[in-house]
Amino acid sequence: MNIVETQNLKKFFQSKKGTVKAVNDVSLEVIKGETLGIVGESGCGKTTLGRTILKLIKPTSGKIYFDEKPLFDLKLNPTKAKGMLEDDGIDPKLRKSFKMNKYELSTNARVSKTDPNSWRIDDDGATYLVKGEENSLKVYSVMDITDIDEKEMRKHRKKMNIVFQDPVSALNPQMTVYDHLNRPLVIHKMVSSEDEKLRKMVDILNTMGLKAEHLIRYPHELSGGQKQRVCIARALCLEPDFLVLDEPTSALDVSVQSKILKLLDRAKEKFDVSYMFISHNINLVRAISDRLGVMYLGKVVEIGETSDVFQDPKHPYTQALFRSVPQPDPDKKVEDPLSGQVPSPVDPPEGCSFADRCPDKMGICERKDPDFREAYGRRVACHLYKKKKS
Amino acid sequence: MDFSTEEGTVKALDNVSLTVKKGEIHGLIGETGCGKSVTSLTVLGLLDNNAIIRGGKVLYKGVDLLGLKEKTLRKEVRGNEISMIFQNPSTSLNPVYTAGEQIKESIVLYQSDDKEEAQRLVLDELDRVKLPDPEDVYEKYPHELSGGMMQRIMIAMMLACNSNLLIADEPTTALDVSIQSQFLKVLEELKEKEDLSILYITHDMAVISEICDVVTVMYGGQIAETAEVHDIFNNPRHPYTKGLIHSVPGVKLDIEEFETIPGTVPRLINPPPGCRFHPRCEYAQEICKEKKPSLEYIDNDHFVACHFWEEVK
Numbered sequence: 001m002n003i004v005e006t007q008n009l010k011k012f013f014q015s016k017k018g019t020v021k022a023v024n025d026v027s028l029e030v031i032k033g034e035t036l037g038i039v040g041e042s043g044c045g046k047t048t049l050g051r052t053i054l055k056l057i058k059p060t061s062g063k064i065y066f067d068e069k070p071l072f073d074l075k076l077n078p079t080k081a082k083g084m085l086e087d088d089g090i091d092p093k094l095r096k097s098f099k100m101n102k103y104e105l106s107t108n109a110r111v112s113k114t115d116p117n118s119w120r121i122d123d124d125g126a127t128y129l130v131k132g133e134e135n136s137l138k139v140y141s142v143m144d145i146t147d148i149d150e151k152e153m154r155k156h157r158k159k160m161n162i163v164f165q166d167p168v169s170a171l172n173p174q175m176t177v178y179d180h181l182n183r184p185l186v187i188h189k190m191v192s193s194e195d196e197k198l199r200k201m202v203d204i205l206n207t208m209g210l211k212a213e214h215l216i217r218y219p220h221e222l223s224g225g226q227k228q229r230v231c232i233a234r235a236l237c238l239e240p241d242f243l244v245l246d247e248p249t250s251a252l253d254v255s256v257q258s259k260i261l262k263l264l265d266r267a268k269e270k271f272d273v274s275y276m277f278i279s280h281n282i283n284l285v286r287a288i289s290d291r292l293g294v295m296y297l298g299k300v301v302e303i304g305e306t307s308d309v310f311q312d313p314k315h316p317y318t319q320a321l322f323r324s325v326p327q328p329d330p331d332k333k334v335e336d337p338l339s340g341q342v343p344s345p346v347d348p349p350e351g352c353s354f355a356d357r358c359p360d361k362m363g364i365c366e367r368k369d370p371d372f373r374e375a376y377g378r379r380v381a382c383h384l385y386k387k388k389k390s
Numbered sequence: 391m392d393f394s395t396e397e398g399t400v401k402a403l404d405n406v407s408l409t410v411k412k413g414e415i416h417g418l419i420g421e422t423g424c425g426k427s428v429t430s431l432t433v434l435g436l437l438d439n440n441a442i443i444r445g446g447k448v449l450y451k452g453v454d455l456l457g458l459k460e461k462t463l464r465k466e467v468r469g470n471e472i473s474m475i476f477q478n479p480s481t482s483l484n485p486v487y488t489a490g491e492q493i494k495e496s497i498v499l500y501q502s503d504d505k506e507e508a509q510r511l512v513l514d515e516l517d518r519v520k521l522p523d524p525e526d527v528y529e530k531y532p533h534e535l536s537g538g539m540m541q542r543i544m545i546a547m548m549l550a551c552n553s554n555l556l557i558a559d560e561p562t563t564a565l566d567v568s569i570q571s572q573f574l575k576v577l578e579e580l581k582e583k584e585d586l587s588i589l590y591i592t593h594d595m596a597v598i599s600e601i602c603d604v605v606t607v608m609y610g611g612q613i614a615e616t617a618e619v620h621d622i623f624n625n626p627r628h629p630y631t632k633g634l635i636h637s638v639p640g641v642k643l644d645i646e647e648f649e650t651i652p653g654t655v656p657r658l659i660n661p662p663p664g665c666r667f668h669p670r671c672e673y674a675q676e677i678c679k680e681k682k683p684s685l686e687y688i689d690n691d692h693f694v695a696c697h698f699w700e701e702v703k
Contacts, residue, residue, distance in 0.1 A: 041566040041567065041568060042566050223654050223655075224422075225654070253421040253422050253593060253655070254421070254593065254595070254634060254637050254638055255421060255633060255634060255637050255650060255651040256421075256654075257637070257639075258637035258638075258639075258648040258649065258650045259650040261639075261645055261648060262645065262648060262650060265645050265646075280566065280567070281639065282567065283596065283638075283639040283640035284639040286639065286640070286643065287639040287640075287642070287643055287644060287645050287648070288639075288645050320568070321567065321568065324567045324568045324570075324571040325567050325571075325596070326567075326570075326571065326574070326594075326596040326597050326599065326600035327596055327599065327600075327640055328595040328596040328598075328599050328623070328635065328638045328640045328641050329599055329623060329640075329641070330599040330619045330620050330623050331620075332599075333600060334571045334574070334575075334600060337568060337571035337572060337575065338567075338568035338571070339568075339572070341536050341538065341539075341566075341568070341569060342566070342568075
């Protein structure tokens with residue numbers, strides 16, 4: 001089950017020089033309870049992706065779904081049902097199957113294909129996803145947050161939150177830690193009495209390794225690590241289901257970093273929250289994430305189980321990127337690092353965006369952008385893996 | 391070396407001794423506020439006016455730099471003998487001159503004031519730091535270059551002075567991994583081919599292990615440990631070094647196994663008595679609170695400042 005799913009998400013910015021394709025056709029999912037790591041070099045669009053998913057930036061196109069819930073299995077022959085879903089309208093049998101499970105589809109319901117094995121049914125505000133899984137078709141309900149306005153979005157904001165890289169600029173120097181935690185709790189009506197509020201605040205501070213006495217402190221009285229822990233506490237106090245962590249430890253010393261990572265790991269269990277962990281530090285993401293997505297020039301080029309991707313990276317960019325990372329071991333040296341530099345995301349060329357730096361470039365790479373397809377138990381966007389299927 | 395501030399005296403450096411040998415890359419590692427940058431600024435005499443040097447020497451080729459006049463330092467040491475590059479190259483370059491002109495300034499000062507020859511030498515320098523298409527880069531303004539290219543311009547400028555010692559203060563912290571590894575390769579080649587000595591200041595253990603021959607670990611303005619790079623990683627004897635290495639992602643692959651160092655870095659206005667690390671140290675005993683450990687020799691140029699180094703495994 002996914003807490004967040006994006007389909008063909010795009011975010012383009014217009015600049016004087018042309019169109020910046022910051023997030024270009026990204027389809028990925030964050031599974032409930034996991035940490036999805038996103039790595040990539042600066043300018044690859046990882047931060048924009050995180051912010052677009054939370055709708056802090058309005059997406060250009062594509063879909064963002066939140067909080068997938070399984071409804072029922074379609075009790076129809078899968079091949080036949082797939083045929084029904086190919087039609088634009090809703091087949092009566094499909095309608096009946098929905099009705100049997102107490103989900104009525106109106107006459108306005110429309111079905112559209114999202115990828116070879118999944119479909120979306122839009123019906124007056126309700127969104128269903130039909131996904132092919134082994135020998136059955138499963139129906140899920142999701143919240144489509146792509147087009148809802150900010151007023152409506154605010155209701156969902158407490159379920160999804162973000163922690164930024166720089167805790168100094170994320171905290172108001174004139175507000176105490178109490179003030180920082182108070183605001184979200186009051187705005188989202190999380191507590192009914194002052195007592196309950198204090199108890200909640202102390203509990204969350206304790207989870208982050210801070211004490212009640214820190215409530216009366218101002219940001220300048222805290223160390224960098226403590227400030228970041230306050231930011232995380234603030235994000236967690238609304239008991240979100242999904243948290244985007246955008247380089248949360250990049251501004252901190254290593255000994256502080258490891259402490260914060262441990263606290264984040266503990267908080268994940270306690271609050272049953274899923275993380276999207278964005279970082280350029282590849283060794284770090286390797287340690288903390290269950291699955292890993294690698295971004296290059298606005299696209300996710302490879303996504304899969306962290307251990308698989310590390311043991312056997314498939315995309316030539318992933319391979320070169322991992323090769324370039326220095327390891328904290330004097331016997332392991334970087335050989336043959338990635339050459340050249342990331343090209344400008346303004347009007348990227350036709351074809352694969354990595355083609356001009358790729359050691360495995362073929363004729364097709366400059367003409368056609370590779371599809372993001374299943375291979376070796378993960379998804380890879382590379383022409384090398386055209387016919388190979390896991 | 392102390393800093394006098396409104397809040398009191400900051401004991402920024404306490405009895406710091408380290409040696410950079412010819413043709414060696416010496417890594418200086420430590421966390422924020424441990425005194426690693428201040429050490430390098432002391433070497434070049436670039437400290438602010440509120441700095442008071444209480445004692446000690448900075449010996450460069452046998453000459454005590456602390457005894458030299460500002461004018462001598464500027465004319466004969468900085469640039470000529472010792473150069474420095476900083477963390478953020480975009481603030482070190484002048485935005486209104488092209489990259490080539492800025493390097494030419496060094497050439498004219500230190501090598502040749504013949505216009506055409508200087509221009510040719512600039513192109514040579516750009517080639518030496520592996521910048522593609524030197525003619526093109528020559529005409530570029532800093533804002534047209536990437537961070538990695540700017541950092542290489544800084545090195546080219548340094549090379550143009552024919553310095554023998556390079557002090558690099560967090561030179562790759564602002565760079566991406568691919569650019570960082572290209573940059574590190576350039577430094578290694580310069581060491582190999584031209585016998586350049588480098589004092590490399592960073593907080594990144596992975597970078598240290600990648601290019602350094604010798605490593606010095608600093609904590610709270612003091613030296614905790616110095617050793618050959620393999621010894622530091624495989625046989626750390628200071629509890630702080632050990633904690634630092636085990637909190638680096640990559641040494642341990644699972645978050646569960648990460649070690650953390652409790653507490654925070656001490657403020658140097660009022661540093662803990664005895665060993666400055668004792669409030670955070672798992673090996674600490676009574677003596678650590680009272681007596682400052684001296685830098686002891688273990689073997690193979692491995693020095694450590696800890697009363698209980700024999701117990702640290």
